[in-house]
Amino acid sequence: MPHRKVMNDETCPVARCVDLVGDRWSLLIVRDAFDGVRRFGDLQRSLGVARNILSDRLRKLVDAGILETQAASDGTAYQEYVLTTKGESLFPVVVALRQWGEQHLFKRGERHSVLIDKRTDKSIPHMAPTAKDGTVLAPAATEVRKVT
Template sequence: MTNDPIVEFCPVARALNLVGDRWSLLIVRDAFDGICRFKDFQKSLGVARNILSDRLKKLVESEILETRAASDGTAYQEYVLTSKGTSLFTLIVAFRQWGETYLFSGNEPHSVLVEAQTQKPIPLMQVVNEQGNILLPSEAYVKKVI
């Protein structure tokens, strides 16, 4: 808990406080891509060792990642997503789709997230109501804590 009223009552602020920096989300992204070793995270991200070590520690302490013995029997440890970490998949997909939509020109190459079974691109995520109808921002509001 925090004494900051913005963080204390706002789920978005709490989430950003935990995984809102560039490196944490990119570590989670890489974990979804199967990266699990320190040296492989460092190679993929090009991040300084001290920063990577700090972010991995924070993600483990927050139970987004957990450590386990290396699957190949070596003395190394691996970082793997927990169920709490796996639930960040929708956030990673939403960021990816937003980036694909707004940060690349029409013919600029970029990676594409596809469904493993069909090999087809994942449809654009949408916020829907109980009936499955797409909700516009004007059709929802945040009920603030008083």
């Protein structure tokens, strides 16, 4: 299988992010970590991913500082994968993907999982980029200033 170019020298933050967490398995591992899945076997069962692929993605996520390993919380000999502060900061990315999927990938009335605010027991509001004054920003109201 050919290797793709690593984007460490890329000046676009989106390209660097996608290079690190943009494949299906990495994002789903992060999603499951937010849902409290911590052990290799539990991740494998949840995702249905091959062991070698899961091992590779977990290693990359640990090397990138998104996950860290720690001794199992129940005192067994297992190790657990937990989100670091850097990993937890991916939460808005996962929520944005979820909300885009809810809006565009399900038929009206089709059932799907829902992200709930535990304090209110209600689904969380739709996320949108906003200006400092709180107004929602449309793509046309922004521009990327590229490095020259």
